[in-house]
Amino acid sequence: MHDDRGPGLTRVVMSAALAVAVTDLHGELLDTNDAFAALLHLRPDELGGTKIGDLLAPAPAGAAPVPRGTAPGPHGGFDLDAVVEELLRGAPVVQGELLVRRRDAGPLRAQVLCSLSSADDATSVVLVQLVDADRRGRRHHPGDHDPLTHLRSRAGVVADLTSRLPTREGLLGVVSCDLDRFRVVNESLGHAVGDEVLVGVARRLTAGVRGGDVVARLGDDEFLVVLPGLTDVAEAVDVADRLTRDLGAPLEVEVPDGRQEIRCAVSTGLVVVDLQATGTDVGRGTTPLLDAATLLRDANTALDAAKAAGGGCCRVFTSTMRDRAVRRLTVETDLRRALEHDELRVHYQPVVRLRDGRRTGFEALVRWDHPRRGLLLPGQFLDVAEDCGLVSAIDAVVLEQALDFLTRHPDVRVAVNTSARRLDGTFAASVARGLHRRGLPPARLAVELLETSLVSGDAVTERELRDLAELGVAVLLDDFGTGYSALAYLRRLPVSGLKLDRSFVADLPEDSSSDRIAAAVVSLAGSFGLSSVCEGVETAAQADHLAEQGWESAQGFHFGVPAPEERWFPRAVRPVRVTPVPA
DSSP states (O other): OBOSSOHHHHHHHHHOSSEEEEEOTTSBEEEEOHHHHHHTTOOGGGGTTOBGGGTEEEOOTTTOOOOTTOOBOTTSSBOHHHHHHHHHTTOSOEEEEEEEOOTTSOOEEEEEEEEEEEOTTOOEEEEEEEEEHHHHHHHOOGGGBOTTTOSBOHHHHHHHHHHHGGGOOSEEEEEEEEETTHHHHHHHHOHHHHHHHHHHHHHHHHHHSOTTOEEEEEETTEEEEEEEEESSHHHHHHHHHHHHHHHHSOEEEEETTEEEEEOOOEEEEEEEEEGGGTTBBTTSOBOSOOOHHHHHHHHHHHHHHHHHTTSSSEEEOOHHHHHHHHHHHHHHHHHHHHHHTTOEEEEEEEEEETTTOOEEEEEEEEEEEETTTEEEOGGGTHHHHHHTTOHHHHHHHHHHHHHHHHHHOTTOOEEEEOOGGGOSSSHHHHHHHHHHHHTOOGGGEEEEEEGGGGTTOOHHHHHHHHHHHHHTOEEEEEEETSSOOOHHHHHHSOOOEEEEOGGGTTTTTTOHHHHHHHHHHHHHHHHTTOEEEEEOOOSHHHHHHHHHHTOOEEESTTTOOOBOHHHHSOSOOOOOOOOOOOO
């Protein structure tokens, strides 16, 4: 049975693996697929002129909950009017258990899911999806379904994917979905509300996919959608983009004070594979041997890319993403070993006073003495360290080595870089302990922070900065001019100096825009009584120009490249023997 009243849905209905029927709002069948007719033991052409209520009946008492809004109709049939009313009131899906009336056999228990959709002419229609409840009960054991949302579980969807992969049935898509900052919902409103949000997301996913798609909850706020029977990659992208938009729409939940609107942006990652060319990522080169674990991993890699792009968007997996993910995992593994085996080294770059060229101190810069790859610069590993939570451990290693350096060279001052993550309420205290153990004056140490570290105005960060100031340790804002440069922070926080980012120095003195920015920043530093340092100075012309502008200090290749301690202090460096200073 396929007339022309629902042409926009025909391809979706006919390709669905589940039994699917399309009806108008009064229950008259517009279209069905072969699976629907087979479930009723009928041929498709025998369904013409039939109403859905003549084929379905409410489940008997005690069998299972029936859908909300479904009551016996005037002839004991399925009351679609009640379902439509529920859907028009805003329910994304109405679901439950019914009996299917079969021509040559007894009634069949079936799970039913109803949702609204539109034909090409924007006419509202109802999608009715059925699945044999008894067969599903035989095919899946309880661990295959999530108890909260009743979606497939991780085990269930892995089993589903594993069964699909050998079929070689064309294009298959997998969409990984994750709620951005869902933890905030649980922490602020409680886990009961969080569970309600997850159930709402599950309903929207189920209502938003095509007939025959499989929706699963992998755990926490992670969901997965399997898209079989794709015509091309664009179709999968359309589905993933639509789900991203739909799931990001406001969701009303019940809270102690009534109803509250929750907005949870959703990030999605999509991978599409051609089952007829196993081992091939469509249009993007070869992939490892295809299995369910590989598909889930690649979809999650694309999801990570979506989150890295700011969240609330969809990214399609490419082989480049896989190469990057493998590289990051390798770097993370090696970096953990490096911390255990003391492979990190500190190089020192001199800071000079511009008016006379005298060296006034050093900046401590981390390097990684990799056993196979040689000496690695920060740009080759610090981004991975930040992502995997190792940057604080690296900061601690650099701080300890820099303090030992100060002990060996009494007349030197050193600045160390610290990430915002390290300002966790314990940093200032650890600095104080390190200085005290070595008997070092706090004025010999400076801490450099990226100016973007202060944008959040976090109370813990501000407390750390005040503790450092009270201790006597200078705080410098590094790469100044590349972030928000909020004057409020300079007025409110105990900042000691500004460091001009090297990007504004590179084209001096010729570039007029860079020249105006450099002049403005040094004037700003003077107005607030702050020290001024510029980095990236590579020529005498740059040094002279910056000195004329009023800059106090500078560092860069013109004055010396970052180098091991022995480069600046040629005599043999002996290990420091720290004698604890009495409290």
